Amino acid sequence: MTRQYSALSLFKEGIAGQTGWEKAWRSPDPKPRYDAIIIGGGGHGLATAYYLAKNHGVTNVALLEKGWIGGGNTGRNTTVVRSNYFYPESAAIYGLAHSLYKSLSTDLNYNVMFSARGILTLAHSESAMETAARSVNAIQVNGIDCELFSVEDVRRVVPIYNFSPGTRFPVYGGTWQPSGGTARHDAVAWGYARAASRLGVDIIQNCEISDFIIEDGRCRGIVTSRGAIRAERTGMAVAGHSSVLAAKAGFRLPVNSYALQACVSEPVKPIIDTVVISPDTGVYVSQSDKGELVIGGALDRIPSYGQRGNLPVLEGVIAGMLEMYPIFGQLKMMRQWAGIVDVVPDSSPIIGESPLPGLFLNCGWGTGGFKAIPAGGTLLAHLLATGRHHDISRPFDLDRFARGRLVDEAAGSGIAH
Amino acid sequence: MQLFPCPFCGPREESEFHYGGEAGNLRPDGSEVTAERWAGYLHMRDNPKGPTREIWVHLTCGEFFAMSRDSVNHKVSGSSVLGEAEHGA
Numbered sequence A: 001m002t003r004q005y006s007a008l009s010l011f012k013e014g015i016a017g018q019t020g021w022e023k024a025w026r027s028p029d030p031k032p033r034y035d036a037i038i039i040g041g042g043g044h045g046l047a048t049a050y051y052l053a054k055n056h057g058v059t060n061v062a063l064l065e066k067g068w069i070g071g072g073n074t075g076r077n078t079t080v081v082r083s084n085y086f087y088p089e090s091a092a093i094y095g096l097a098h099s100l101y102k103s104l105s106t107d108l109n110y111n112v113m114f115s116a117r118g119i120l121t122l123a124h125s126e127s128a129m130e131t132a133a134r135s136v137n138a139i140q141v142n143g144i145d146c147e148l149f150s151v152e153d154v155r156r157v158v159p160i161y162n163f164s165p166g167t168r169f170p171v172y173g174g175t176w177q178p179s180g181g182t183a184r185h186d187a188v189a190w191g192y193a194r195a196a197s198r199l200g201v202d203i204i205q206n207c208e209i210s211d212f213i214i215e216d217g218r219c220r221g222i223v224t225s226r227g228a229i230r231a232e233r234t235g236m237a238v239a240g241h242s243s244v245l246a247a248k249a250g251f252r253l254p255v256n257s258y259a260l261q262a263c264v265s266e267p268v269k270p271i272i273d274t275v276v277i278s279p280d281t282g283v284y285v286s287q288s289d290k291g292e293l294v295i296g297g298a299l300d301r302i303p304s305y306g307q308r309g310n311l312p313v314l315e316g317v318i319a320g321m322l323e324m325y326p327i328f329g330q331l332k333m334m335r336q337w338a339g340i341v342d343v344v345p346d347s348s349p350i351i352g353e354s355p356l357p358g359l360f361l362n363c364g365w366g367t368g369g370f371k372a373i374p375a376g377g378t379l380l381a382h383l384l385a386t387g388r389h390h391d392i393s394r395p396f397d398l399d400r401f402a403r404g405r406l407v408d409e410a411a412g413s414g415i416a417h
Numbered sequence B: 001m002q003l004f005p006c007p008f009c010g011p012r013e014e015s016e017f018h019y020g021g022e023a024g025n026l027r028p029d030g031s032e033v034t035a036e037r038w039a040g041y042l043h044m045r046d047n048p049k050g051p052t053r054e055i056w057v058h059l060t061c062g063e064f065f066a067m068s069r070d071s072v073n074h075k076v077s078g079s080s081v082l083g084e085a086e087h088g089a
Ligand SMILES: [Zn+2]
Pocket: B006, B007, B008, B009, B010, B058, B060, B061, B062, B063
């Protein structure tokens, strides 16, 4: 059986009629006991499984997914990877993710198609330019590559933008992270799953959690649709359902669930070779390798677990996009969908042991979980293996809400969630 | 566009409304409130999946009210003026 992906194995399998490929990951039945359980087969859960095995040698691990892996927010996001954050704590966590993304294809032996095509955040007013200058200073001090862009710079990078006089969203400049970009979301899930499975992790799909096993005040495992599974340490990475699982474990989280919408157009020839974000209209646009324009918007402001999204936000996104890029006026939109995101008051993630000892959290990434997958996995794996925080995850513990030490990125970097 | 029922104005478009929080999240009273209790009031949420009762404001008339809704299928089962359960005694 062919295990390693390479040009040579591709050639050999081509000659052999593609008959020798091994399945990308095993699908074993769950065992009654593991060293650690991970709930959630999205990017964060799968990355946790991989780094538990790779960084800590903990391979007797079950990863449980109620549906299919990568079927939640990992498969629904707009695949942007960036680390241009305001606070040093955030720069550390997103910077870790970004640096791991750069070498992820080699690390996993799976092409995640990470493309550092640059990320442009537009400023539509003089005051927005002042804020942009402040952001760029802070981001540079954090050691992250970022530049302040003039109108001429924007014109050079996005010539199709509507620069005509009298436009509703004039450009005054923007901020530019040249090393930001996109990665293929499904490949991130599948690559981590394959690599984790090869290291011995059991990936179990169609396995829903019905309850936690709580003995002597500790989480000792879980009850699932496929029987009880015990472990002394359990991690959950279930964005969009964090509050639902927390309620089963007997605590509450500072999380509100909202729908975040996105849509794609029919495929067209290359027209935009970067990621452009407009905080004022809430619209961001990039083009996939297939040629589809991938368009995202701001949150629906209605608490929701329905993975559809409501019309007013979609209408605003499309209207904003057409004003900014009149050239897209004749495009046909192919699909629209929504994912349910965990929105936290300070727009920063929650990582750490939960109020139920033995149960560890990775949640609250809001609208930006995809870019953080390698870091979320590394940090939750560290917690599950050692029982202690990594230096990078310590500021993001749940205790910050009672201590008042928030990492307020909504105020700092002006992100939408 | 979904219609939400304002108890004062009747059914109006969803974009005229703003979410104001979960009903029954009462502000702690007294001088001896722990940091955990404050955090609970300010930040911790039930965030239920399914039937939920929430405070909304109709921006057009400026009135706050309670609305019962399903957070999965978005069906609204009713709305009412604020009572003691939402205000505290
Ligand atoms: Zn009204």
